[in-house]
Amino acid sequence: MSNISINSEKPRLSFWQIWNMSFGFMGIQFGFALQNANVSRIFETLGASKDNLPILWLAAPVTGLLVQPIIGYYSDRTWSNKWGRRRPFFAVGAILASIALFIMPNSPTLWIAAGMLWLMDASINISMEPFRAFVGDMLPNEQRTSGFAMQSFFIGIGAVVASLLPYLFTNVFGVSNTAPEGEIPDSVKWSFYVGGLAYVSAVMWTVFNTKEYPPEDIEALKKENSEKGIFGGLAESFLGIFKMPKTMVQLAFVQFFSWFSLFAMWIYTTSAVTEHVYGVTDPKSVLYNEGADWVGVCFAIYNGVAAIAAFLLPLLAKRIGRRWTHLFALACGGAGLISIFFISNPDMLAFSMIGIGIAWASILSIPYAMLSSALPSNKMGYYMGVFNFFIVIPQIVAAGILGFILKNFFWNDAIYAMIVGGISFLLAGLLSLFVNDKDEVSVAD
Template sequence: MSFGFLGIQFGFALQNANVSRIFETLGASQDELPILWLAAPVTGLLVQPIIGYYSDRTWSERWGRRRPFFAVGALLATVALFLMPNSTALWMAVIMLWLLDASINISMEPFRAFVGDMLPNEQRTSGFAMQSFFIGTGAVIASALPWILTNWLGVENTAPDGAIPDAVRLSFYLGGVAYFLAVMWTVFNTQEYPPDDLTKLREENAAVGIFDGIKESFLGIFHMPKTMVQLSAVQFFSWFALFAMWIYMTSAVTSYVYGTTDTTSAVYNEGADWVGVCFAVYNGIAALVAFVLPVVAKRISRRITHLLALFCGGLGLLSVLFISDANLLLISMVGVGIAWASILSMPYAIISSILPANKMGYYMGVFNFFIVIPQIVAAGILGFILRTFFGNVSIYALVIGAVSFFLAGLLCLIVDDNDVVVDFAVPKNAIEPIT
């Protein structure tokens, strides 16, 4: 069920580790980066709830409910991954980011609901932790690909002004192939439970037009269960912190630790490659911690586990301010990796236990508003804050991210996690093979 996330994370990790580098290479300034990254959260805001809504209402005897969306997203994302590193102008790279992020969301959103569909409540924490494992594993490889290609295989990691280095270009090609193959493996090797009442589902679909569906998708934010509302605040500050890191980590490390802003220099590209290694480390930590989180959650509760993990993330980002040796950044990434593992599993395990089975994809899409809204806010204000209060020094974006992690952790204390299932229709033996 979760193997496809290995491929999805190839696309996501290559995007997070390299898009700022591509933008800067094509002429973007540091204070322009947040607004250029706006494509990512806006596509999520538009795509996720709609895909969640319609994946709930889809059924094919051969392809099931969620798997058609996995396949379409994989195909589109593979095309985007091949095109992105061939951008010759900044506007082209921005358009490719729109296409890539929208495609990733088409695949990723139904995967969240997929685990909720197939597992009983008592197995969902482990199910989402397994997703975190595959996410971390895929991201370790993808994030480090430019560094691996340069240092192990001798692929060139510098290029003339305005050109994307070969190591980055080849990394995106390999990522596109991995994305497609991993997702399609899940498509062809899993089955899904049919709706309880297929006739009723078809009648409901016939009665609801496409615009009615889109309207209901976006109005869902006003009909969230109480626990979702509480978790939405936690999600907001968690993802604000992550987005600050993804946007500014490359410019922070290259300028603050490596001491250069010249995108054509060997030093800049060495620093940018090292950011990929840092991202690989935090994702690797996340893959390992994913197995520990369910054990810890059983002892101290899911919300306190999430609080502690988010505090680890805050300490990790804050520590970058005090580092001058690039190797020590790997220690900082341990804290970020612990937070990342929990962000990918604990909130989903908590809300899936209180959602009706027939609206799992819909509510997962609505919940993901609180992934994309903080990213839109970050894109809108981070550049202004750095320019106005911090002399446009990008390292302070990571400090802001650390504070945001701490706030998210404290907000976990208001979350009710009663572990009660509402209208859960999947049989208790759902983990057993479908025949």
């Protein structure tokens, strides 16, 4: 494999080769899912008010805005005969994220927990962003939809297990689910410990079981790095937003409204479910912690659905095209979020999660499959990093305005964040129809 460059015609990889190169994403999702399902719970336990949650969550998108394009740029320009191009970033990010996962649930104060979110999210981005470019590096065009689908499958599996961990520790292993005021329950602590070990183990499986293709001209790569230097590289990374291909510009609008919805869900689902469905607001109460655990179960359900849908959506895309498939999936997500408003029985939330899972599977695969067909192979990581601006910018916008909207228009009731998110999903789906999908005819193997 080592004598083939990333700009040459790539051979088709076997199922197990795609499996190995994607397996690390399962570990990354342990960190991501534990963060999404439990950080608001940790913040509220440490004294955060509901309208301050979006500002505390601001760490996640800001670190993504800073880290992802830089990592994408430099992962394009890195090469080691032993470690390859992307794998050094996988490994470093995994080690740092695992450390943050061990520290986060032991945070004694709110500001330390917020700081750990910064570290955790930055580390996740270091290992996650090059994984997107990895598919473009390693697979021919006709296998990329399957490559991103395999990533989505492992994302789903990792998220299911990680989201269930607090519930399992409480109800299967008998670990305490409550704690004195200002302390995180042991069920959450042990979930983060397991997540840290799973993260680094899964990523290292990919690092040690995958070989990468070298760049076309290693000497030219070294010369470019030397001439531009670190500051020139940073400037080019952030100026890339003004050089995006047409398809990338069109997808940017789809991504904006999709990720606005997701961020609203991740911030406010715990508050919405405990308040609207369970009728409780005290983080120290048994009922609140039961509701928070059930949110983890709900997140496991939508991620489980996503793992299955990841393999079904390419089949649908082959029949009706990737744009219409993405519209269908996002409409399912919008209906799922809005339906939470009408639910009073916690068990019924499972049906809402089905729609959200279909949307999540599509968001993790179809936009990247469309984008990778429109990008030059030697700048895959760079443009994937720039593309992630339109994941983090909507999250920054959501963090800045959702608290204000809820407080001033919806009586500070978190359930309305679910409705706003649902409408945003529907808008993103409609915008996907305007994307110029270069390879829409050949969207599946």
